[in-house]
Amino acid sequence: MTSLLEQIDSPAALRQLERKQLPQLADELRSFLIESVSQTGGHLASNLGVVELTIALHYVFNTPDDRLVWDVGHQTYPHKILTGRRGAMSGLRKQGGIAGFPRRSESEYDAFGVGHSSTSISAALGMAVGAQKLGLDRRAVAIIGDGAMTAGMAFEALNNAGAMDANLLVILNDNDMSISPNVGALNNYLAKLLSGRLYDRMRRGTEKVLGVAPPLLELAKRTEEHVKGMMTPGTLFEEFGFNYIGPIDGHDLDTLVATLSNIRQLKGPQFLHVVTQKGKGYQPAEDDPGKFHGVGKFDPTNGVCMPGTGQKTYTQIFGDWLADMAAADERLIGITPAMCDGSGLNKFQELFPERYFDVGIAEQHALTFAAGLACEGLKPVVAIYSTFLQRAYDQLVHDVALQNLPVLLAIDRAGLVGADGPTHAGSFDISYLRCIPNMVVMAPADENECRQMLTTGFKHDGPAAVRYPRGCGTGVAVDLALDTVEIGKGEIRRRGEKVAILAFGSMVAPALQAAESLNATVANMRFVKPLDVALVLQLAAEHEYIVTVEENSIMGGAGSAVAETLKAAGVKMNLLQLGLPDRFIEHGAPEKLLAECGLDAEGIRTAIEKQLS
């Protein structure tokens, strides 16, 4: 059989195919995806689930003029492949290669940049209203998963869109999975919508009518009424002011193409419910969609992943601590906004299911829910990625910190994260946390200190945060006792002359290396807030140069805290602040990216030498 995929370098070429050729294209696309991701790593299961939907969307809609807005964007590999980036897939998420998410700068087909979830309906609504204002006959389509639909932002957008007449299509890609199994009342509701005879009847009805029909407006109207007739009482989405259509089988290209063609003729807010399977067509991913949500390299013949080093990651150190601390204190409640596995809560979930809460993709709610628990004397621990905590900033300030509530934030993925790139980098948390009154902000130099800081934050009677990076630390032995560190106290790790390097968290190790040839003093500052002012002033008095190093934006970061401290004490001295520059850092291998930012031992040494000379 000749390859169809190789002929498709744009949606325009795809639209030249006959409809009956599309299943072959889907097969080829799926095989290509598996092979390609097995070599690069990346998000696999969600992509396998949207192969047919992506083909149908580009087949029916006039992309790029019609706007496809993918939610999260981790499921856009088929979209990238069909929009001229098949050859670039070998460089996926590598430095200089294409991104793992849609990027407006990467392709005209990437209508909106994403990485964080639940933005698609708002953005697509903006585009639909924009088209209206400009007098353009353009369609805007938001494609959102059932997991992403659990976020408040999605509902804010539905609420707004349902009361407007913009030509917006929302496609709910319902695979009954978030990264882990999806949770919550909405998920239960969707399951009910799909359950039993109702769904069977609907599928038969929808297929019968749509499968044979040309995409005429009249027919579409009748189809809608037909579907609605079967869907009494109105669905939640109809109550929000949308025309609800579906559920339809998201792997049946005939149904997809016919339905989308009809919907494209309709005006006003439309809602299409599509049912797909995460990992579709690749047995290992169908069997374990959570594992294949995001994978490293693997053997495509059997799905076996490349073995790790065996060294525990910070995430695992946190996971062990959480289980131990929960055993020691029954007031502990563990909360995750849909990142059980990524944040390392699996062990805790298994041991203490009644104290485990996956709240869905709802970072804002996670924080305020924790605040409520804290009001009742419980001890909530919110495990959250640095980048996703950005979403819950007001809740942290207004609900947690202002009331000085004892909520512990276990902030994973602080600093550069590598392949996911700037949407997921934790570049700002030190800056945005240290300006909040009442906060204690800690950055461990190694895994052992991480465990101690988690205990310290947990026992502290107020809001506290421990920020640690993705992956492994120095590999030091971890003392399993639940010891604490003194709040606001740093330590001198190396004594030298002339130059004092004040290092925070992950930068302590490279600072120590850099200090060797410079014979510099190195302090492990441990606390961004409260900063060890006495130590800062002592080091300032004993040295000619102060250098701060952190894996966070220089602007407003820990170095700024040191600068403010020196200024407040009236100390005038040479101060060099090292950290992330004032630009977004692209995807790539974290070590290389850090080196490019001058945040490896060599970079720190060179920067100091330059300053000295």
Ligand SMILES: Cc1ncc(C[n+]2csc(CCOP(=O)(O)OP(=O)(O)O)c2C)c(N)n1
């Ligand atoms: C604000 C935010 N929180 C958490 C995540 C991490 N995350 C990425 S994909 C995902 C699950 C999405 O589920 P769904 O929308 O159903 O898509 P599926 O993977 O099932 O295709 C989560 C929790 C994120 N990207 N953004």
Ligand SMILES: CC(=O)[C@@H](O)[C@H](O)COP(=O)(O)O
């Ligand atoms: C798309 C998304 O937001 C997540 O899947 C994220 O890519 C996970 O990152 P980690 O691999 O660091 O857990």
Ligand SMILES: [Mg+2]
């Ligand atoms: Mg899903």
